[in-house]
Amino acid sequence: MSPIDLKGSVDPERSVDDRVRVLVADDHPIVRGGLIALLDTLDGLDVVGQVGTGREAVEAAVAHRPDVVVMDLRMPDLDGVEATRQIRERAPGVAVLVLTMFDEDALVEGALAAGARGYLLKGAESSEIERAIRTVASGDTVLSRSIAEHVLGRVTSVPVVASLGLTPREREVLELIARGLGNATIAARLQLSPKTVGNHISAIFTKLGVVTRAEAIVRAREAGLGAGGAR
Structure with missing residues (x-):
């Protein structure tokens, strides 16, 4: 070693x-x-x-x-x-x-x-x-x-949330992103710091293979998240 x-x-x-x-x-x-x-x-x-x-x-x-x-x-x-x-x-x-x-x-x-x-x-x-x-x-x-x-090229053929290893917290954050909530609101909702939310979002983007928030929302909604909209 x-x-x-x-x-x-x-x-x-x-x-x-x-x-x-x-x-x-x-x-x-x-x-x-x-x-x-x-x-x-x-x-x-x-x-x-x-x-x-x-x-x-x-x-x-x-x-x-x-x-x-x-x-x-x-x-x-x-x-x-x-x-x-x-x-x-x-x-x-x-x-x-x-x-x-x-x-x-x-x-x-x-x-x-x-x-x-x-x-x-x-x-x-x-x-x-x-x-x-x-x-x-x-x-x-x-x-x-x-x-x-x-x-x-491959992500659309994969069940997004189930297959890409999101943690329970990352799934919660993605759910709120899919509802159209901003980072500050997500941080307040989950009682996290804005920096922590940003770290979770970065990990989510990497696992979903996306580079923009809009792409993440599309992938999340394809997986059935965010159906209730912002609330």
């Missing part, structure tokens, strides 16, 4: 200068080193650690709460899909961006169902990787073009 290499504790809340703190998880030292070298050249991104297995990724994410974990999928000890699921359960404020060379259906769908906020293929331009990291750190979802076409 490779050692966890961390550059210091990460505050659960974003820093005042809005810098994005990144943990890199990849089992190939050369690939991991190359990605870290790239990220170190980008303003506003701080690589705060690197790990070589899925289990180490979970341990580091839970203990140090980076803003983003850049996650490979094929890793020893614990694969990236299961590591993503555990991170989302144990450290829901930490966003996971998958960066992998694999685009098989099972891996894409498994990672999104596990709660990854982004999915990029290795070979993406540095500007695309930077944009993806900032996007998932802000609570939004990003997919490479080929992955987005894949997901959106």
Whole structure:
């Protein structure tokens, strides 16, 4: 097992200068080193650690709460899909961006169902990787073009709520979205903070394979949610 290499504790809340703190998880030292070298050249991104297995990724994410974990999928000890699921359960404020060379259906769908906020293929331009990291750190979802076409092309043939791994809380939030309620109203209704609602919505969008609220409402209503309208 490779050692966890961390550059210091990460505050659960974003820093005042809005810098994005990144943990890199990849089992190939050369690939991991190359990605870290790239990220170190980008303003506003701080690589705060690197790990070589899925289990180490979970341990580091839970203990140090980076803003983003850049996650490979094929890793020893614990694969990236299961590591993503555990991170989302144990450290829901930490966003996971998958960066992998694999685009098989099972891996894409498994990672999104596990709660990854982004999915990029290795070979993406540095500007695309930077944009993806900032996007998932802000609570939004990003997919490479080929992955987005894949997901959106398949989602209509899948029973949405039943198959994509929504938690009971995420289903509650989706129900209120489908009724046309805004984030502030949802937060008040469920007695959650606006930030927590935003995190749930980001996870929902990822699992449904959508990028806009309108698409989420369509998918939810196809699944029978929101029939009662706003109330």
